[in-house]
Amino acid sequence: MPPARAALAGLVALAVLAPARAAEPVSQFTLANGMQVVVIPDHRAPVVTQMIWYKVGAMDDPPGHSGLAHFFEHMMFRGTRAEPDGAFSRILARNGGEDNAFTTEDYTAFYEQIARDRLKLAMQLEADRMAHLDLSDPGVRTERDVVLEERRMRIDNNPQALANEQAAAALYLSHPYGRPVIGWPEEVHRLDRAEAQAFYDHHYAPNNAILVVVGDVTPGEVKADAAASLGEVPARSLEPRVVYAEPARLGETRLAIVRPDARVANFSRFYRVQSYARARPGEAEALDVLAALLGGDSNARLYRKLVVEQNLATDAGAAYDGDARDSGEFSVYAVPRPGVSLQAVERAVDAVIAEFAATPVSAEDLAHVKTQMIATTVYRRDNQLSLATAYGQALVIGRSVADVQDWPRRIEAVTAQAVRAAAANALDRKEAVTLYLSPSPT
Amino acid sequence: MRILAAIVVFLFCAAPAFASAPKALDIGPGEQVWFEEDHTVPMVAVTVALPAGSVYDPANKAGLAAFAAYMFNEGAGEYSSVAYQAAVANLGMQLSMSPDRDYLVLSFTTLSSHAKEAFRLFALALQKPHFDADAVARVRAQMLQSLQQDAQEPATIALNRFYQAFFGDHPYAHPVNGDAAGLNAISAADLKAFAATHWVRNGAKLTVSGDIDTAMLTALLKSTFDPLPATAPPPPPPVTHTGPPGLIVVAMDVPQPTAIFGLPGMLRSDKDYLAGYVANHIVGGGDFSSRLTHEVREKRGLTYGVSQVFGDFRLAGYVIGQVATRRDSMSRSLEVIRNVLAEYAAHGPTEAELRDAKTYLTGSYPLAFSSNVGVAAQLNAFQRAGLDIDYVTSRNSRINALTLADVRRAAARIFDPKREIVVVAGTLPSPAPQKSRKPTKA
Numbered sequence: 080m081p082p083a084r085a086a087l088a089g090l091v092a093l094a095v096l097a098p099a100r101a102a103e104p105v106s107q108f109t110l111a112n113g114m115q116v117v118v119i120p121d122h123r124a125p126v127v128t129q130m131i132w133y134k135v136g137a138m139d140d141p142p143g144h145s146g147l148a149h150f151f152e153h154m155m156f157r158g159t160r161a162e163p164d165g166a167f168s169r170i171l172a173r174n175g176g177e178d179n180a181f182t183t184e185d186y187t188a189f190y191e192q193i194a195r196d197r198l199k200l201a202m203q204l205e206a207d208r209m210a211h212l213d214l215s216d217p218g219v220r221t222e223r224d225v226v227l228e229e230r231r232m233r234i235d236n237n238p239q240a241l242a243n244e245q246a247a248a249a250l251y252l253s254h255p256y257g258r259p260v261i262g263w264p265e266e267v268h269r270l271d272r273a274e275a276q277a278f279y280d281h282h283y284a285p286n287n288a289i290l291v292v293v294g295d296v297t298p299g300e301v302k303a304d305a306a307a308s309l310g311e312v313p314a315r316s317l318e319p320r321v322v323y324a325e326p327a328r329l330g331e332t333r334l335a336i337v338r339p340d341a342r343v344a345n346f347s348r349f350y351r352v353q354s355y356a357r358a359r360p361g362e363a364e365a366l367d368v369l370a371a372l373l374g375g376d377s378n379a380r381l382y383r384k385l386v387v388e389q390n391l392a393t394d395a396g397a398a399y400d401g402d403a404r405d406s407g408e409f410s411v412y413a414v415p416r417p418g419v420s421l422q423a424v425e426r427a428v429d430a431v432i433a434e435f436a437a438t439p440v441s442a443e444d445l446a447h448v449k450t451q452m453i454a455t456t457v458y459r460r461d462n463q464l465s466l467a468t469a470y471g472q473a474l475v476i477g478r479s480v481a482d483v484q485d486w487p488r489r490i491e492a493v494t495a496q497a498v499r500a501a502a503a504n505a506l507d508r509k510e511a512v513t514l515y516l517s518p519s520p521t
Numbered sequence: 522m523r524i525l526a527a528i529v530v531f532l533f534c535a536a537p538a539f540a541s542a543p544k545a546l547d548i549g550p551g552e553q554v555w556f557e558e559d560h561t562v563p564m565v566a567v568t569v570a571l572p573a574g575s576v577y578d579p580a581n582k583a584g585l586a587a588f589a590a591y592m593f594n595e596g597a598g599e600y601s602s603v604a605y606q607a608a609v610a611n612l613g614m615q616l617s618m619s620p621d622r623d624y625l626v627l628s629f630t631t632l633s634s635h636a637k638e639a640f641r642l643f644a645l646a647l648q649k650p651h652f653d654a655d656a657v658a659r660v661r662a663q664m665l666q667s668l669q670q671d672a673q674e675p676a677t678i679a680l681n682r683f684y685q686a687f688f689g690d691h692p693y694a695h696p697v698n699g700d701a702a703g704l705n706a707i708s709a710a711d712l713k714a715f716a717a718t719h720w721v722r723n724g725a726k727l728t729v730s731g732d733i734d735t736a737m738l739t740a741l742l743k744s745t746f747d748p749l750p751a752t753a754p755p756p757p758p759p760v761t762h763t764g765p766p767g768l769i770v771v772a773m774d775v776p777q778p779t780a781i782f783g784l785p786g787m788l789r790s791d792k793d794y795l796a797g798y799v800a801n802h803i804v805g806g807g808d809f810s811s812r813l814t815h816e817v818r819e820k821r822g823l824t825y826g827v828s829q830v831f832g833d834f835r836l837a838g839y840v841i842g843q844v845a846t847r848r849d850s851m852s853r854s855l856e857v858i859r860n861v862l863a864e865y866a867a868h869g870p871t872e873a874e875l876r877d878a879k880t881y882l883t884g885s886y887p888l889a890f891s892s893n894v895g896v897a898a899q900l901n902a903f904q905r906a907g908l909d910i911d912y913v914t915s916r917n918s919r920i921n922a923l924t925l926a927d928v929r930r931a932a933a934r935i936f937d938p939k940r941e942i943v944v945v946a947g948t949l950p951s952p953a954p955q956k957s958r959k960p961t962k963a
Contacts, residue, residue: 124891168809175884224822231777454613
């Protein structure tokens with residue numbers, strides 16, 4: 080196809096230029112109480128995004144109390160002595176602000192988006208709840224019911240989510256990544272004030288948090304305002320995080336879940352692999368490139384083969400999640416067409432993976448996928464929340480601002496041989512759980 | 522801590538001056554173009570709405586508009602489906618198709634260095650789409666399977682059933698993605714004919730934001746849209762009435778049923794539309810401070826989320842609320858909602874609630890304009906609503922000008938309890954609640 084070839088010439092140049100263009104100006108400093116701060120100015124609109132990232136997540140839930148970190152995220156909105164009864168969100172809304180939060184295995188993040196002249200207010204509110212959360216409120220138990228409803232909505236009502244939860248539990252022999260972030264229902268029922276208070280005391284402190292501000296501000300103003308609010312919260316001694324053993328798996332786990340409410344069958348496989356936090360240089364980047372080549376979109380090999388050429392599936396893809404303190408995860412999936420078995424799509428997926436493991440990818444395919452990946456770092460600059468998330472999510476697992484800025488260059492450096500090695504070695508079936516979800520026995 | 526004294530000072534002053542000032546470009550008599558130029562990030566975001574929504578589906582071919590929409594990137598001009606998608610991806614371009622009831626909304630982002638080629642590919646799909654047999658078969662299979670997937674989701678089931686009850690025999694009644702019978706009846710010739718009559722310049726809404734200058738953009742838009750037909754599709758029938766009120770239960774065995782509740786709203790051209798919008802925001806809008814969230818979630822822990830949308834299709838306004846809760850709490854949740862809405866309909870908001878709503882709605886408005894993607898999307902939504910370009914800058918003063926009497930009048934007009942339709946998807950433990958009364962919102 081001549082048009083595609085014509086486009087290619089421009090791409091090579093782009094791939095070289097993009098890293099330099101994508102680097103946004105970042106200021107970084109630490110407050111006297113140990114809180115890390117990252118500031119990225121963006122003066123297009125008179126608004127600002129503030130995120131606070133706590134280095135505590137579901138993996139820090141004590142035994143028997145899964146879901147505590149997430150439940151606690153909800154608690155942070157209940158109130159303080161100064162601002163009781165859910166005032167946090169009301170005050171922000173009254174000032175034109177929006178706010179929310181999320182919890183993962185590794186961290187808990189809170190954010191506010193608001194007019195630039197209200198950033199100080201958002202900082203004061205965050206400082207207040209970091210230091211003075213009031214958990215004596217009877218609303219604590221009401222909030223537990225809310226969390227159980229959230230679990231019903233996200234997990235219990237959704238057969239694929241339930242199946243994925245079981246696959247994750249099977250993937251980790253001992254590490255708490257095997258527990259759902261939202262918690263097992265029996266254990267969520269047990270969460271109460273005492274657990275929440277202990278969690279707060281042990282983990283919610285400025286020396287365990289990162290402030291990221293993106294928007295219509297200067298680093299100087301952020302420094303002054305943060306020092307006068309968040310910087311006033313005293314540092315605390317932190318409970319050391321537990322280091323869990325991660326024994327090598329000796330064999331693949333296969334899980335077949337049959338539920339009539341799963342109207343459409345689904346094959347997926349989850350591999351335990353290296354994360355960005357722990358991988359040798361270039362190793363995680365190769366997994367990222369492999370995931371994009373294998374299953375990033377409808378141009379990737381899995382979709383091309385299974386959906387377009389072989390007519391076996393209606394969808395197929397792959398993903399790499401390397402933003403983790405401990406193991407990363409690589410996953411592949413395919414949705415068989417009516418009449419096609421899960422075994423058949425699994426064989427087809429494995430044939431595609433075997434191709435990658437045997438033969439280095441072409442220079443052209445590699446250049447194309449890198450262009451797409453690097454373009455996303457330009458698009459990320461368009462959105463304050465995406466940009467703040469990119470930095471917060473890296474720093475909170477112990478990576479650096481330089482790591483984030485340097486990522487396009489490191490993606491550019493991934494060789495065809497490294498991608499082949501990732502497919503051959505990192506996608507180790509002994510480190511995998513294969514999941515069949517189907518409406519009736521296969 | 523001394524910072525606390527400052528927090529109690531609520532800031533009621535007006536939001537800072539708002540920076541967005543798009544300009545209108547003239548590229549021809551049929552299309553409306555708004556453009557916001559900004560060179561901060563080297564990218565361009567484009568949103569295009571065409572009069573090609575599901576309201577134009579023939580009665581026996583529900584899903585035709587959406588089917589055509591999903592064929593947009595399945596081959597055009599000299600490109601096969603595979604070649605087209607590869608060309609788009611290799612450029613680092615991101616393209617999406619979102620059919621709704623009135624419009625086909627197409628969006629793309631491109632690096633500014635590749636804008637010319639991105640527009641060329643986009644234009645090709647608009648002007649010379651293929652509808653090749655293999656791609657038609659593949660997309661049909663994907664849409665059919667997605668309908669099956671929907672059949673396990675109570676929220677989707679309830680919403681589809683609501684529209685059916687609300688719009689009766691009007692083409693708004695069927696789901697945008699159609700039904701199995703309709704999708705199976707659609708041929709490649711139908712798709713081609715639909716594109717020829719509905720992917721037209723007459724009535725097209727175009728919005729662009731980002732790193733490009735007026736001269737270049739004008740040239741690119743002209744070459745994209747000039748070759749399209751200048752005809753307009755036949756107008757859809759008016760909405761003359763809505764369905765009878767009452768309770769509909771769709772039995773399904775899920776841990777958490779979903780209820781959809783709603784009633785007629787206002788057309789966007791209604792002089793009380795904004796008053797209705799604000800009235801709805803106070804009682805059920807999306808943020809954490811609405812009356813419904815306070816009563817159902819915060820006080821009683823009955824749900825993770827309850828909200829009510831004040832929406833408008835081109836030919837009908839509506840109010841639609843949603844709540845999900847465990848089986849044995851649904852009756853109680855619906856009762857609480859009924860009481861909140863009945864009380865609100867009778868008395869309307871308080872002065873303080875109106876003031877808070879105004880500061881939130883006007884203060885958060887600039888957040889929608891903080892990215893190129895956001896600007897293009899927001900401006901396009903205004904165009905689809907039939908608003909003039911000066912609305913972008915006058916919107917906040919229009920909201921601030923609303924009086925308590927305006928909002929109460931709108932609420933009283935809209936929230937007639939006798940008109941409400943409630944659909945519950947899920948199986949309840951005891952007899953379902955009797956006919957529900959009313960939601961209010963304006």
